[in-house]
Amino acid sequence: MLMVLVGLGLAGALLVGTALALVYPKLPDLASLTDYRPKVPLRVLTSDGELIAEFGEERRRPVDISQVPLVMQHAILAAEDDRFYEHGGIDYLGVVRAALSNLIHGGKGQGASTITMQVARNFFLSREKTWTRKFYEVLLSYKIEADLSKDKILELYINQIYLGQRAYGFSAASQIYFGKRLQDIDPAEAAMLAGLPKAPSAYNPIVNPKRAKLRQEYVLNRMHELKYITDDQYKQALTEKLVYRGKRSASLYPVDADYAAEMARQAAVEMYGDEAYTAGITVITTLKAKEQNAAQTALRDGLEEYETRQYYRGPEGFIELPDDAAKAEEVIADSIGDYPDYDELQSAVVLSATPQEVDVSRGAGDVIKLTGKNIKPAESWLNPRAPSNKRLKRGAVVRILVKDGQDPILTQIPEVQGALVSLDSHNGAIRALAGGFEYSLNKFNHVTQSTRQPGSSFKPFVYSASLEKGVTPTTIINDEPISFPANTPGGKDWNPKNYDNKYDGPMLMRDGLAHSKNMVSIRILQYITPAYAQQWATRFGFDPADVPPYLTMALGAITTNPLQMASAYSVFSNGGYRIKPYLIEKIKDGQGRIVAQARPAVSGDEANRVIDARNAFMMQRLLRGVVEHGTGVRAKALGRDDIMGKTGTTNDSHDAWFAGFNPDLVAIAWVGYDQPKNLGNRETGGGLALPIWLDYMKVALKDAPVKPQVVPPGVTFVNDEYYYSEFTPGNGGIEKLGVKNDGGDIPSLFNFLKGLGNAITGGDGAKTSPPAPHSDNNTPSKFDKQGPDQIEKLFGR
Incomplete structure (x- = not known):
């Protein structure tokens, strides 16, 4: 009998040996491991190296083993293969342990795959459960162990393994789940990540928080048993409340720039096709990380503040809550992730509601009480007689605005939209771009795709043209009503008005701009002719078709978008040169080689000059007056002498603008509804758009030195005012427009003082009778389609 068993053993060994001799040489070449090139997604960065976005089916961030913290390595070993550095690819003790466990528990709940075996399977084999596949897996594991170091095998595993949420590898997962670099995670977070490979969908903390917590506790217990963490670290990790980036925030990246990221993605795909998503392409934009975050925050804050003054539309949804308080908190914690936060605008669920107090919870066990003005x-929705689908009651999902140092306010996601874009006025590099309140809610990029009327923010281009026709800062222009009879049978007379329906009589041209007087602008345009103003506007980049040659042009009845306005205002900022906005600084391939580089037009190159330096100088002074004592006086809060700008509010308050700059930086802010409607009779560019612009500029100009104006040749200083040398008072300059010559309408000291007083109470000066039709915001503009020609725009060529 013994001889029979020995014979069978020898036969079995011979059979295995023969199989090894035949199969082993035919195993796959390990070149794909030694020259590992994973599918790396398209990455978009700021100019200072911060990540904006990743695009691709597989989110990866390959790392060297030296970049993986020990706490992460230990968590992986504890969860998957604690004898990894001791066995030769197959852990026979682990096989015996798993077999005994499965025999005792009557199932196949515990496997014995080592990290090496998982690498073999992930790179070369399918996941089918057959003896043939398992045999190849064992042989490949031996081959991998023979050819590669243990550290290299662990590095491959760390970079290749799938961890849910489209994340491949622990570095990508750390960013996706926690918004952290892998180097910055703690033991509790490491254990949660290490628990994912066993079943990424089952233990995904975003989808199954309870099961994920149980798996994390198992990993922490193994880490503690193996002496990877101390008693104190173990206790702290067990009680630590993890905050998941994907659950509580709409953004997964340190820089909030989704609209700009989409522009960069389109450009990369135009160049590389679908390969852009897998070849490790890196797009480096011109954005500045701090400025970009400041822009998006400023825009959100401005729109949220506006929304607190609007009609409340009711809850976002309802969640059925059990009566038991503890169970209700569990339901809220599991459900509220469907309503992501948008920075300080956070989701909450009503626990109880009366006309005097609303109690809400965010699923963390704390009750937030809202009372008084904060509700x-x-x-109107706290009344028991309010419609059931709108009433604030237990289970209603609402929004609260949570700001540091302030009590939470009951509010809602804004319906109103906005945009903010800033440019380096010397080369057109886009430093910040916020295309709307939140990309995940509305992907329409209001910086580049909108088609709106700029209102009074267009007036400076009319004033700039008038300087060339002899109008001066001290030309006296009549601010009195003017009427234009219909020029076609059955047409209506045009009777434009000032915003506040107030008229100050004859006043200086510079004060007309500072206080945005419509009558002054119209009389200037009458004098220089709309055709001349249209031609002049093309110097700043406006398409003639978008600037029809009618008197309504004086009130901004043209079509444009924030990016085009930023480009146009940069001509005033940089001394008269036209530059082209561009977003992409360079593109690198998967090996880090630069394959595309921006070549922007720059100021100082006389080939790019479109207006004389003295015209830009004079306009800077005039637009400084808007800030000093006009409708843009709030901008004085920056405490700088080099800030200039212009407010804008369109007909029926459909659009609110502020266009402002210093000699290096231009920024444009816009607020309006996608389907144009009245923002409110008291809402203006100075009240809505300027505060957004101001919050951004506080960050953008924090460390920038103040730049004084330099007087260019061809300008003469007379009686405390600058003039073109050939257009000084009494020597070629226009003295009056629309003023009687009997001397009775010369502005009095009273009118001068009254004009200065309007700096506080004066309106935007853009309320008019309907001029040209207002364009629908969703009408595609010339910036809407970003095909091959758009790449040229993005690169500034």
């Missing part, structure tokens, strides 16, 4: 927007 006033929703007071």
